[in-house]
Amino acid sequence: MTRYRKYCYWVDADRLSEVREHVEQNGGEFDEEGRIPCRVLRASREIFYCPPTAWKGFCKRRTSWYWESGKTGQYLIVSNTPLDHLDLRNPILITESNFKPDHLPSPDEIAQLVKSQEYQKRKPRAWEDIEPEDEDFYRTWFERHPEKEPFDFDKIFVSHSANHANFLDPKFFIKLNDAMAPYSVADSLRVCSACLEFFNILGGQWKVKYVTPCIGAVMFARLPADRYLEVKMDEK
Numbered sequence: 001m002t003r004y005r006k007y008c009y010w011v012d013a014d015r016l017s018e019v020r021e022h023v024e025q026n027g028g029e030f031d032e033e034g035r036i037p038c039r040v041l042r043a044s045r046e047i048f049y050c051p052p053t054a055w056k057g058f059c060k061r062r063t064s065w066y067w068e069s070g071k072t073g074q075y076l077i078v079s080n081t082p083l084d085h086l087d088l089r090n091p092i093l094i095t096e097s098n099f100k101p102d103h104l105p106s107p108d109e110i111a112q113l114v115k116s117q118e119y120q121k122r123k124p125r126a127w128e129d130i131e132p133e134d135e136d137f138y139r140t141w142f143e144r145h146p147e148k149e150p151f152d153f154d155k156i157f158v159s160h161s162a163n164h165a166n167f168l169d170p171k172f173f174i175k176l177n178d179a180m181a182p183y184s185v186a187d188s189l190r191v192c193s194a195c196l197e198f199f200n201i202l203g204g205q206w207k208v209k210y211v212t213p214c215i216g217a218v219m220f221a222r223l224p225a226d227r228y229l230e231v232k233m234d235e236k
Helices: 013-025 037-041 052-056 064-068 107-114 117-122 132-144 153-168 215-220
Strands: 005-011 047-050 075-079 092-096 173-176 179-182 208-211 229-233
Touching: 005 013, 013 047, 013 075, 037 047, 037 075, 037 215, 047 052, 052 064, 107 153, 117 153, 132 153
Parallel strands: 179 208
Antiparallel strands: 005 075, 005 092, 047 075, 092 229, 173 179, 208 229
């Protein structure tokens, strides 16, 4: 992965129209990703956007957190270049990193993360409304990447939940300039809906965080498995 960089902006419908007009007047394409939000993170996509309905697409249950967040109703623009010239400031900046945590939680620590009051308060009802297709999706991925342990969706789901919990109420983080920078607490096989952290639907209160792509982002956005990306608010 070479010099990967994405600038992400949350805007209302009027600002979206202004950006569209500018891009198209300059001969560019401003296409919609209406079903799988993480696909806007493909390096090959110059500038794309997600409408609110995208969060009810392929990952409807997994991305249900969007509808319980401050981003509800907003549009997401993701670009390979900054849009300062369009008066869009302070993007979420996603870049490659060399970060590797010194410690990942044990199974007992994973279970404790899920007991977080903040997580229990914030989780959407739909998050735990698991359909058989969800299990099939992860089972298929595990079969493609043989593991030493048997497939156990309940255990995987606890890991998914703990990962989100660590960005809501961090127990695993590093200190950067005396500020917390939480990180994903599992590998790509055991992380779900990383788009929520990439786009600050969850964990937006942290100036910097380190996020592992989920298997969806690996498949659909072609991000590298088990590689932490740095997510920060660019305040320049």
